[in-house]
Amino acid sequence: xxxxPSHLQLxxxxxxxxxxxxxxxxxxxxxxxxxxxxxxxxxxxxxxxxVPLLRGKTVCNVFFENSTRTRTTFELAAKRLSADVLNLxxxxxxxxxxETLYDTLRNLEAMAADMFVVRHGDSGAxxxxxxxxxxxxxxxxxxxxxxxxxxQAMLDMLTIRRHRGNxxxxxxxxxxxxxxxxxxxxxxxxLHTLGCPDIRVIAPRTLLPAGIEQYGVRVFNDLxxxxxxxxxxxxxxxxxxxxxxxxxxxxxxxxxxYGLTRETLALAKPDALVMHPGPINRGxxxxxxxxxxxxxxxxxQVTYGIAVRMAVMSMAMAGQNAQRQYNQEAxxxxxx
Amino acid sequence: xxxxxxxxxxxxxxxxxxxxxxxxxDDGRIHAIGAAPEGFQAHQTxxxxxxxxxxxxxxxxxxLREPGQTRKGTIDSETRAAAAGGVTSLCCLPDTRPVLDxxxxxxxxxxxxxxxGHARVFPFGALTHGLDGEHLSELVALRDVGCIAFxxxxxxxxxxxxxxxxxxxxxxxxxxxxxxxxxAEMAQGGSAHEGPTATRMGLVGIPESAETIALARxxxxxxxxxxxxxxxxxxxxxxxxxxxxxRARGLRVTADVAMYQLLLCDEDLEGFxxxxxxxxxxxxxxDRHALRQAVQEGVVQAIxxxxxxxxxxxxxxxxxxxxxxxxxxxVLLPLAMTLVADGxxxxxxxxSRLTCGPAxxxxxxxxxxxxxxxxxxxxxxxxxxxxxxxxxxxxGANCPFIGKGVPCKITHTVCNGKLVYQA
Numbered sequence: 001x002x003x004x005p006s007h008l009q010l011x012x013x014x015x016x017x018x019x020x021x022x023x024x025x026x027x028x029x030x031x032x033x034x035x036x037x038x039x040x041x042x043x044x045x046x047x048x049x050x051v052p053l054l055r056g057k058t059v060c061n062v063f064f065e066n067s068t069r070t071r072t073t074f075e076l077a078a079k080r081l082s083a084d085v086l087n088l089x090x091x092x093x094x095x096x097x098x099e100t101l102y103d104t105l106r107n108l109e110a111m112a113a114d115m116f117v118v119r120h121g122d123s124g125a126x127x128x129x130x131x132x133x134x135x136x137x138x139x140x141x142x143x144x145x146x147x148x149x150x151x152q153a154m155l156d157m158l159t160i161r162r163h164r165g166n167x168x169x170x171x172x173x174x175x176x177x178x179x180x181x182x183x184x185x186x187x188x189x190x191l192h193t194l195g196c197p198d199i200r201v202i203a204p205r206t207l208l209p210a211g212i213e214q215y216g217v218r219v220f221n222d223l224x225x226x227x228x229x230x231x232x233x234x235x236x237x238x239x240x241x242x243x244x245x246x247x248x249x250x251x252x253x254x255x256x257x258y259g260l261t262r263e264t265l266a267l268a269k270p271d272a273l274v275m276h277p278g279p280i281n282r283g284x285x286x287x288x289x290x291x292x293x294x295x296x297x298x299x300x301q302v303t304y305g306i307a308v309r310m311a312v313m314s315m316a317m318a319g320q321n322a323q324r325q326y327n328q329e330a331x332x333x334x335x336x
Numbered sequence: 337x338x339x340x341x342x343x344x345x346x347x348x349x350x351x352x353x354x355x356x357x358x359x360x361x362d363d364g365r366i367h368a369i370g371a372a373p374e375g376f377q378a379h380q381t382x383x384x385x386x387x388x389x390x391x392x393x394x395x396x397x398x399x400l401r402e403p404g405q406t407r408k409g410t411i412d413s414e415t416r417a418a419a420a421g422g423v424t425s426l427c428c429l430p431d432t433r434p435v436l437d438x439x440x441x442x443x444x445x446x447x448x449x450x451x452x453g454h455a456r457v458f459p460f461g462a463l464t465h466g467l468d469g470e471h472l473s474e475l476v477a478l479r480d481v482g483c484i485a486f487x488x489x490x491x492x493x494x495x496x497x498x499x500x501x502x503x504x505x506x507x508x509x510x511x512x513x514x515x516x517x518x519x520a521e522m523a524q525g526g527s528a529h530e531g532p533t534a535t536r537m538g539l540v541g542i543p544e545s546a547e548t549i550a551l552a553r554x555x556x557x558x559x560x561x562x563x564x565x566x567x568x569x570x571x572x573x574x575x576x577x578x579x580x581x582x583r584a585r586g587l588r589v590t591a592d593v594a595m596y597q598l599l600l601c602d603e604d605l606e607g608f609x610x611x612x613x614x615x616x617x618x619x620x621x622x623d624r625h626a627l628r629q630a631v632q633e634g635v636v637q638a639i640x641x642x643x644x645x646x647x648x649x650x651x652x653x654x655x656x657x658x659x660x661x662x663x664x665x666x667v668l669l670p671l672a673m674t675l676v677a678d679g680x681x682x683x684x685x686x687x688s689r690l691t692c693g694p695a696x697x698x699x700x701x702x703x704x705x706x707x708x709x710x711x712x713x714x715x716x717x718x719x720x721x722x723x724x725x726x727x728x729x730x731x732g733a734n735c736p737f738i739g740k741g742v743p744c745k746i747t748h749t750v751c752n753g754k755l756v757y758q759a
Contacts, residue, residue, distance in 0.1 A: 008607075023536070102652050122654035123538035124608030131607075132652065145656070147538025182538055210541060211532030 008130060012326050015319035018130045018139040019312050021148035022189040030157070030193055036311035037158050037304070043080060044306060053314045054083035057114040062105070063142070064090045064120040069278055069302065070142055070152075074117045077309035086113070101125070102133055109134045115317060116140065123147035123182075138320040140312060146182050152277050153186035155308040157194060159301050160232055163273055167191065171198040173226055173268075175258060176236035176285050179207045179247075183277045184236060188215040202226035202258065206247040223258050227267040235260050235276045238285050251284055261287040265295065273297050337379055337753055338362045340372065344384035344715060348391055349688035350696075350704035359389060361711040364753035368707065380755070384715055387747060388683070391691040392424025392712030394703045396514075396592050397568050397640040398665060400457070401731075403444060404433025409645035409731040411445065414665065415454040417730035419757040421641070421666040422714035422746045424455050425695070425702040427514075430462035431489050437462040437473040439481040446482050454756050456712070458484045458700055460514055463502055467491040472502055476509055485512040485566065485698055490615060492520035500557050507563035512698055514566045515554045517575070518616055522546035527656040529602040529619040537605060539656060542617050544572045551575050555582050558589060566697050567591040569642055571616040573626030580635045590697035592638035593627050595671050596662055600624070600736075610651045610658035611736040614642075631689060632680050638694035641668040645732020663732035667724055669716065670742035676718075677743050683718070711753040720745040727759075 009024065011017040016029065043051055059078040063071050071087065078085045090104065105116065115138040118126050123145030130139040143149040157167075164170060172191055178184045178201050191199050192215060199217040201208065212219060220226030227233065242248050260274065274286075274296040282288045291298060341359040346369065348354075353369070360368040360376055367373065395418065401409035418426055428445065430436035436445065442459050449457035461483035465471040469492050478486070486506060493499040506513050523546040528534040530541025547570065555578065558565040567579065570591060579591055596614070601621045605612055612618060630636040644661025651658050664671075672690060675681050681689070695703025702712060722745040725738035749757035 100649065100653060102649075120654065122657050124656070125654040127608045128610075128654045144654075145538045146540075185536070185538060209535035210530050211535050214532045214536065 008127065011319045011323035013322060015322060016312075016315045017319035017323050018126075019150055019316050020126045020130055020139065020141045022150050022153055022186050022193065023148075025193065027193050027195065030154070030190060033154055033308070033311050033315065034158050034161055036315060037154070037307040040307040040310040041304070043310070044303065049080050050082055051080065052082045054078065054081035054317060057083045057317060058086065058112060059083045059115045059117065059313065060086045060088060060108050060113045061117045062088045062090060062108065062119075064118075064125075065143070066091070067119060067143070070119065073302065073305045074142060074309050077306050077313060080306070081310055081314055083313075101129070105129055105133045109137055113137055115313065117142050119143045121145055136320070136324060138316040140316060143182055146180050147185065149182040149186050151305070151309055151312055152183050153190040154312070155301055155305040156187055156234065156275060156277070157190050158304045158308055159275060159297055160273065162304070163297060164231060167194045167196040170196050170232060171200065171230040172196055172232040172234065173200040173202055173230045174234045174236065175202040175223065175226075175260065177207045177238050177242060178203050178212065178236070179209045180239065181236050187234060188217055192216050200226050200230065204248065204257070207242070223264055224267060227264060230268045230272055232273045232275065233260060233265070233268055235274070235286050237277065237279065238281060255284060259285055259287060260290050262289055265290055271295065275301060278302070338377060339711070339750065339753060339755070340378035340381045341384045341389055341713060341715065341750075342381055344387045344389035346389045346705065347684050347687050348705040349684050350391070350692035351706055353705065354684055359705070359713065361750070361753045364711055366705050366707055366709050366711050369705070382715070382748060386717065386719070387715045388718055390422070390687045390714045390716070391703050391705050392714050392749065392751060393422045393669060393690045394694040394700060395423045395426040395641050395643070395665060395668060396566070396638055396694045396698065397594070398426045398428050398643045399431070399645070399661070400428045400445070401645060402432065402448065403441065407647045408650070411448040411457070412452040412454075413729065413731045414643070414645060415449055415452050415457065417666045419454040419749045419751065420727075420729045420746065422669045422716060422749050423641070423665055424712035424714065424749060424751040425458065425700055426455055426665070427458045427460055427484065427698070429489055430460050430487065431467065431491070435462045435466050436460070436483075437465050437467075437478075439477050442478055442481045442483055453754070455751055456702065458482070458698075460485050460487045462486070463488045463513065464493070469493040470498060472505060475506055475511055479509065479511050484700065485514050487514035487516065490516050490518050490520070496553060496557070500561065503557050503561040503563040507561045510564070512564040512566055514568050516568050517547055517550040517554050517570065519546045519550040522549060527613060527617070528605055529617045531602060531620055533602040533605055537608065539605075544574060544619070547572050547616060548574050548578065551578055555587065555589070559587055565589045568640065569594050569597075569616060571597055571619050571623065571627070573623045576626045576630040576635060579630070583635065590638070591636045592640040592694060592697070593631065593636050594642035595639050595668055596642070596664055598624065598628050598631065598639070598675065599671060605655075608655045609736060610653065610655050611662065611734055613655055613658045613660050614662055615660040628675070628680055631675070637689065637697055639668070639672055639689045640694065641665040643730075645730050646734045647731075648733065651734050661734070663730045663735045666728065666730055667735065667737050667742065669714070669746060670722065670724065670744055671737065673718065673742065673744040711750060713750040714746065715748040716744050716746045718744050
């Protein structure tokens with residue numbers, strides 16, 4: 001069997017053309033993305049917050065799962081790049097009339113969309129679209145099932161880099177529901193690729209997926225051991241339904257064992273960063289005082305998210321355009 | 337109708353025959369091997385020099401999709417695909433719509449397959465009414481119209497108590513039960529083998545214990561009730577050990593595995609091809625290795641296609657949302673021949689896993705070339721490579737092997753003395 005090359009995401013010159021997952025991308029490419037995002041952060045600070053990189057392009061935000069923050073930051077990012085933006089919330093749209101994902105996207109493609117930002121509940125949905133539905137449209141994965149959430153990972157990396165400079169000497173802990181978390185998977189891959197030497201995951205056994213060691217991480221069941229002397233703590237959101245499926249006894253016990261409180265945070269380095277992809281559950285995985293405290297960069301993450309998404313969109317659009325041009329020239333050459 | 341197949345290397349594992357000779361067929365039966373009997377005048381002669389003549393293949397696990405799901409496949413299309421794959425006898429599953437739980441449905445399937453005339457069809461009846469896992473089907477009435485065994489497929493039984501009673505009842509009438517052991521609750525929501533690949537892909541895992549817990553229970557109840565049992569499509573190394581142990585302590589159980597499970601493993605899922613979404617899932621490469629060993633050692637007597645055709649739309653969705661199964665009956669023999677190329681099995685041993693092995697597991701009147709046997713013969717060229725998908729016949733094109741090269745080419749299939757396929 002031939003698996004899809006990881007360069008499904010890359011064009012003939014190795015540039016980004018879809019952004020589906022961190023897996024398969026090089027340190028150089030991730031660094032270029034962070035550098036580009038850094039430069040876009042300045043745009044957000046100007047009086048006129050627009051650059052013309054996507055002028056005349058149409059970006060469709062196609063969300064099959066609810067999300068206010070992610071969709072909004074993608075929308076803002078596209079608008080700051082001067083694109084036309086279309087938001088589609090599909091639960092309330094045609095799939096409830098029985099139209100398939102395939103048909104929905106083919107229809108949007110026929111409206112001459114240049115980029116799809118897709119969130120979907122099925123792992124691999126973004127791959128499916130990029131490979132089988134509309135390979136000529138740039139596909140940005142805004143979260144697919146438990147698989148991947150690469151723009152979240154890159155905004156987390158940008159947050160860490162802006163506050164810590166680099167990844168070379170860092171200890172980063174990811175705490176909570178790793179099993180169901182696409183954010184955790186993408187973050188582990190991004191940290192690993194960027195050279196972070198000490199990645200820790202902290203969770204009860206029931207919330208750890210099989211074979212987690214493949215990510216080059218150290219596993220801790222005890223928060224109080226795992227947090228010791230870390231530079232960064234990334235907390236994950238805990239869904240209420242985990243209590244119904246026998247994964248956890250109660251919210252209370254989870255908070256006692258894995259909640260990030262002033263007391264447990266004190267085990268980390270004194271200036272350790274506190275991060276969370278949001279939305280946060282105060283009193284479930286994180287204490288209010290910690291979420292709002294001096295070490296928290298949770299709101300900075302949101303700001304950086306716009307810059308990262310601008311970087312991803314501009315790079316993928318350029319890569320996709322180059323690929324299309326290359327294909328046309330190749331076609332032209334074979335026609336003659 | 338008299339037919340002579342001339343000069344083939346005839347391999348009949350059941351009768352330990354392996355020689356270059358002639359086969360003479362008369363009135364749907366093997367009439368003579370070697371010299372033609374006095375006065376035998378063939379109406380048709382096939383020059384089979386350079387070809388292998390094997391008993392027609394026997395496939396113990398096939399979904400024909402009719403009645404009820406003819407968008408995926410029909411009895412005519414899928415038995416025609418069987419003939420193209422060298423399969424002359426097949427067992428079809430009862431998960432049709434309506435479920436094969438009444439004599440009327442069994443008769444419909446038998447009539448239509450007879451009318452189609454491409455292959456012999458031996459239906460499995462549903463063990464419980466509507467496969468509900470609770471109310472027993474009329475096993476004897478179904479047996480009397482031609483159901484050769486009963487199965488629940490992957491559908492769960494309501495309770496161990498009811499399973500035990502169903503097996504006891506079946507044992508009393510000497511009807512075999514086919515198990516596809518999987519604890520439905522353990523497997524719930526899963527779409528891939530639980531392990532590093534599923535984790536990286538964000539797919540919900542199906543643990544090996546979903547299979548072994550059910551298998552352990554099934555083996556215990558087989559032992560207790562004495563029912564004749566066959567296990568179809570087991571997927572894990574541990575299940576192979578459990579099977580070997582059960583046989584070592586004297587339990588007469590038989591088993592088949594899916595051909596594709598001997599070639600693919602969970603690592604192939606990388607890239608999310610929905611064509612590889614199957615149940616039980618493709619397991620680890622070490623499970624695959626154990627399955628191959630079990631086939632080699634004879635712990636597993638049969639290799640089946642586990643043919644499950646689908647329409648395009650059923651697979652044109654993200655991985656976990658796609659329908660499970662591979663359309664594979666046409667490639668059963670070509671894929672199996674890779675096991676010979678890999679040095680796992682000698683050709684006669686491989687053919688026994690595809691002919692007399694499965695036939696004797698369920699007592700089917702097929703799978704050998706003895707004088708007087710049904711004249712079911714598959715001819716193939718073991719030296720001519722071919723491309724999968726060229727002249728594809730099954731209604732389901734959901735086959736990940738399409739476009740790949742395979743090491744042999746099926747040239748003729750004879751069923752009941754009649755040429756049902758010619759390349």
